[in-house]
Amino acid sequence: MEALTWTGSVAFLNPVLMVAVAALIVSAVANILISIFVSEGPQQVNPDGTIAARGGLPGLLSRLLGWSLLAVVAIVVLYILLGAFMGANAGILGAMSHQLVPVWIALIILYAASIAFKRRLGLYGKLFDSPIGMIGFGLVMFWVFVGIFGALDLIVTHDPLAQVSKMKNKVPGTPMPGAEEGDFAWYLLGGDNLARDVFSRMIKGAWIVVQIAPMATLFAFMVGITLGLPAGYYGGRLDTLLSFLANLILAFPVILLFYLLVTPEIVATGVPNYMATVLFIFPIIFVGVLLNSRFYTQPNFRTPLLIGVLGVMIWLYLSLISEQNSAVSILPGFLDLFNIPGGILVVFVSVVFVNSPTVFRIVRGLTMDIKTRDYVAAAQTRGEGPWYIMLWEILPNARGPLIVDFCLRIGYTTILLGTLGFFGLGLPPESPDWGSTINDGRKLLKLYVHPALPPAFALLSLVLGLNLLADGLREESLKD
Amino acid sequence: MHTLTRGAPSCLYEPQGVAGVSFAAHFRGDAQKSPFKTPHIGARAGPCTGTKQNKDRPYQGPDREQQGVLMGLFILRRTGVMVLTALCLTFVVFFLTNLYPNLEKLAKTQGNFRMSEEAVQSWLESNGYAQPMLSKYGQWLGVVPGWTFEVDDGIKGRCFNGTVSAEEAAQAPRLCGILQGDWGYSTVFKEDVSGIIAVRLGNTGYLMFWVLVLMVPSALIVGVLAGMREGSPLDRSLSTFSILTTATPEYVSGVIFIAVLASSKFGISPILYEWGWIESKTLFKGTATSAMKDPNFSNFFLPVLTISLYGMGYIARMTRASMTEVMAAQYIRTARLKGVSFHNIVLKHALRNALIAPFTVIMLQFPWLLNGVVIVETLFNYKGFGWVLVSAAGNNDIELLLAVSVVSVIVVLVTQLISDIGYVYLNPRIRIS
Numbered sequence A: 001m002e003a004l005t006w007t008g009s010v011a012f013l014n015p016v017l018m019v020a021v022a023a024l025i026v027s028a029v030a031n032i033l034i035s036i037f038v039s040e041g042p043q044q045v046n047p048d049g050t051i052a053a054r055g056g057l058p059g060l061l062s063r064l065l066g067w068s069l070l071a072v073v074a075i076v077v078l079y080i081l082l083g084a085f086m087g088a089n090a091g092i093l094g095a096m097s098h099q100l101v102p103v104w105i106a107l108i109i110l111y112a113a114s115i116a117f118k119r120r121l122g123l124y125g126k127l128f129d130s131p132i133g134m135i136g137f138g139l140v141m142f143w144v145f146v147g148i149f150g151a152l153d154l155i156v157t158h159d160p161l162a163q164v165s166k167m168k169n170k171v172p173g174t175p176m177p178g179a180e181e182g183d184f185a186w187y188l189l190g191g192d193n194l195a196r197d198v199f200s201r202m203i204k205g206a207w208i209v210v211q212i213a214p215m216a217t218l219f220a221f222m223v224g225i226t227l228g229l230p231a232g233y234y235g236g237r238l239d240t241l242l243s244f245l246a247n248l249i250l251a252f253p254v255i256l257l258f259y260l261l262v263t264p265e266i267v268a269t270g271v272p273n274y275m276a277t278v279l280f281i282f283p284i285i286f287v288g289v290l291l292n293s294r295f296y297t298q299p300n301f302r303t304p305l306l307i308g309v310l311g312v313m314i315w316l317y318l319s320l321i322s323e324q325n326s327a328v329s330i331l332p333g334f335l336d337l338f339n340i341p342g343g344i345l346v347v348f349v350s351v352v353f354v355n356s357p358t359v360f361r362i363v364r365g366l367t368m369d370i371k372t373r374d375y376v377a378a379a380q381t382r383g384e385g386p387w388y389i390m391l392w393e394i395l396p397n398a399r400g401p402l403i404v405d406f407c408l409r410i411g412y413t414t415i416l417l418g419t420l421g422f423f424g425l426g427l428p429p430e431s432p433d434w435g436s437t438i439n440d441g442r443k444l445l446k447l448y449v450h451p452a453l454p455p456a457f458a459l460l461s462l463v464l465g466l467n468l469l470a471d472g473l474r475e476e477s478l479k480d
Numbered sequence B: 001m002h003t004l005t006r007g008a009p010s011c012l013y014e015p016q017g018v019a020g021v022s023f024a025a026h027f028r029g030d031a032q033k034s035p036f037k038t039p040h041i042g043a044r045a046g047p048c049t050g051t052k053q054n055k056d057r058p059y060q061g062p063d064r065e066q067q068g069v070l071m072g073l074f075i076l077r078r079t080g081v082m083v084l085t086a087l088c089l090t091f092v093v094f095f096l097t098n099l100y101p102n103l104e105k106l107a108k109t110q111g112n113f114r115m116s117e118e119a120v121q122s123w124l125e126s127n128g129y130a131q132p133m134l135s136k137y138g139q140w141l142g143v144v145p146g147w148t149f150e151v152d153d154g155i156k157g158r159c160f161n162g163t164v165s166a167e168e169a170a171q172a173p174r175l176c177g178i179l180q181g182d183w184g185y186s187t188v189f190k191e192d193v194s195g196i197i198a199v200r201l202g203n204t205g206y207l208m209f210w211v212l213v214l215m216v217p218s219a220l221i222v223g224v225l226a227g228m229r230e231g232s233p234l235d236r237s238l239s240t241f242s243i244l245t246t247a248t249p250e251y252v253s254g255v256i257f258i259a260v261l262a263s264s265k266f267g268i269s270p271i272l273y274e275w276g277w278i279e280s281k282t283l284f285k286g287t288a289t290s291a292m293k294d295p296n297f298s299n300f301f302l303p304v305l306t307i308s309l310y311g312m313g314y315i316a317r318m319t320r321a322s323m324t325e326v327m328a329a330q331y332i333r334t335a336r337l338k339g340v341s342f343h344n345i346v347l348k349h350a351l352r353n354a355l356i357a358p359f360t361v362i363m364l365q366f367p368w369l370l371n372g373v374v375i376v377e378t379l380f381n382y383k384g385f386g387w388v389l390v391s392a393a394g395n396n397d398i399e400l401l402l403a404v405s406v407v408s409v410i411v412v413l414v415t416q417l418i419s420d421i422g423y424v425y426l427n428p429r430i431r432i433s
Helices: A012-038 A056-099 A101-116 A122-127 A131-151 A198-234 A236-253 A254-261 A266-270 A269-278 A280-295 A297-323 A342-369 A372-381 A386-397 A397-421 A435-440 A453-480 B023-029 B040-050 B062-096 B098-108 B117-126 B131-143 B166-172 B192-230 B233-246 B251-260 B269-275 B299-329 B331-338 B342-354 B356-379 B385-394 B396-426 B428-432
Strands: B150-153 B154-157 B160-164
Touching: A012 A056, A012 B233, A056 B098, A056 B342, A101 A122, A101 A131, A101 A297, A122 A131, A122 A435, A122 A453, A122 B342, A131 A198, A131 A453, A198 A236, A198 A280, A198 A342, A198 A386, A198 A397, A198 A435, A198 A453, A236 A342, A236 B396, A254 A266, A254 A269, A254 A342, A254 A397, A254 B385, A254 B396, A266 A269, A269 A280, A269 A297, A269 A342, A280 A297, A280 A386, A297 A386, A297 B356, A342 A386, A372 A386, A386 A397, A386 A453, A397 A435, A397 A453, A397 B251, A397 B356, A435 A453, A435 B251, A435 B428, A453 B233, A453 B251, B062 B396, B098 B117, B117 B150, B154 B166, B160 B166, B192 B233, B192 B299, B192 B342, B192 B385, B233 B269, B233 B299, B251 B299, B269 B342, B299 B342, B299 B356, B331 B342, B342 B356, B356 B396, B385 B396
Parallel strands: none
Antiparallel strands: B150 B154, B154 B160
């Protein structure tokens, strides 16, 4: 087996890509310079409503920028396509693209379906009108699919924990010695300092983030909303107390808080378990109050609904928080549906805990703003209860900023998870999550850069995607 | 329905007021309801202070003296809340670090790792850890007399080092907590906490100074350039750059910088070395350990850049938002119609008004920078305040950890206070209306 080069037999594309990238950079810089020195003339609008193309040097340059950008994107797509069909013949990039074929298919199906039906899909459909939003959503969904298919073992080439001798710190594309039939023959992105496959670890790490970050953000939103709505709506002492508590948590340096909550000694005392017991009760309160305030005039419908929904939720809640042989062990073993693997619950709780005060403040601010509107006064005159007004009048009208913040906050949660991994807190040391891998890789960074860079770029692209998605959503929701 | 009348909006001069800590929340996430797009602070400060006025006369606003009193009250209340916050926070830290498993770990690291249960117990007793939590906290604060414990050859106690005779113990002060200026003794570094904190804060202060020198001007320039012509190619490229920097946490950008600029095998250093452009093997140094004694460009620039970049994007975006808002204002259009040249409009008319908002953002970036400092100091092995935090937390060094949290709480709350007061003084809409 020979070592793979980056592009293999499609290397003929490299000069073309270089030329396109050079053209892109030159035209972008020229565009920026010219926009500083030459002010834009008035745009000429034709009688049929179209706008005349800009002439002269600025027009030429902006067209050049458009074309070179298109060329770069086309060549990159060509790399991916060729790689998907040629596999390892197209080098490391080709082999990776080949491994990612399920992701490409899922992305194409998702985008085709979404664009075809975008007029019927509300805010989500409008996202496909904004290029920024589409790019962001693409990046996010890429990692979501990588996480899901990675967990189904469709993408990974090796066991992320397996150590293969002689592969320690090997550069990307190194063939595996003594690879048998059926084994993948290369370490695509090289081996780390414990001779594990960097590529597979990066893919597996995506699953950890995709699992925890949105769920933790969702829980933080439940806590923040359940406490922020009454604080903003009633004001007074309740607001003072809750705001004080929120500021208290916000005044903690995040890393100190993590160190205090996530060390093994604290975990042994059961503090995170108790915190989970408190924090995870909020979704139940939220859903209970939500349904009760909506249907309390129809007791015949409400009572069975509440019993059913809350029954299931409380069972899930109990199985979530109770773990055998830990501080909180309420349910007997046979009723316990699932156990969260060690470390993840602790990480989850601390991330929810850190995020919820901010959500609380946002919801409280929005509520204080919205409660002065006429439709709230109308609902009060109708004699609606306060919780109905909060959850069914105020909350739906605050959804725009909250959705945007949700996206940003998932990104922030991803960064927090990385921080935890970077300091080696919470998750077990062999865990393939991105923060821990960056932390492992940085120790030998001056000699071997390949173990640390892939997870770093993965985290960067996911957070960037979430920020762009939030930007696109904000833009589109402002257009309403 | 008590809420039928509009609830009185909370005032600026209330501790939990809109202008108060809500800014902090703002810049910790909520970017879309920026206060700089809707001056709701001004709008809300009106009715609050206005209730004191005669209803028949149009509201004129508090005069200078009245405003001074109000501001004094505001600062006083905020200081009270600050002290209360610091007390609660240190108690939480105290509680968590004094939980039994943590104390057991401390005993084993201080004594030896194979201590029996009884040995741990007696070590804790003879070193004052086995008392009730509240009494220990009071001793740390300096409101309860420090503990003493009689051992075979004398007396051990909180207020003196080591074992001393009974006479010496009698001469030592009774109270010794932070109220008396005694910050305690670090079990990891075997030094007085105040000394450690002073030295390390000095190191971090030096780092922060250069971070601010790099971050603030470049963020303002990027924001102003992007905001002066909304939608231009310059705006789009600079906005992309700002989003990119906000999406890059320090541990990612730091790792990328080290790989590209400070690795002798990868990135641009080997190329430059081969061409003979640089004398050393690498362009920059990957550690900043030597920067504590002899800071220079090659060993100090990367940590400074890493911290600055993450905070920069946020300030730049806020500056851009504020600049675009100002550029759309009526008086700018008037100036344009009068034929003022574009650079005069930007420099003389728009810039001053556009820079009010970023001031508060910069102040509120301090708590964030603190986080960045911890990560960067770990990554670049620069022994400052963040490095102390990590080693104190990793070893359950109780008194050092408490001092660290006191310092960081003060930093967070004081910067909030300064940003609120500064906003009031800088923004004429609040001052006059």
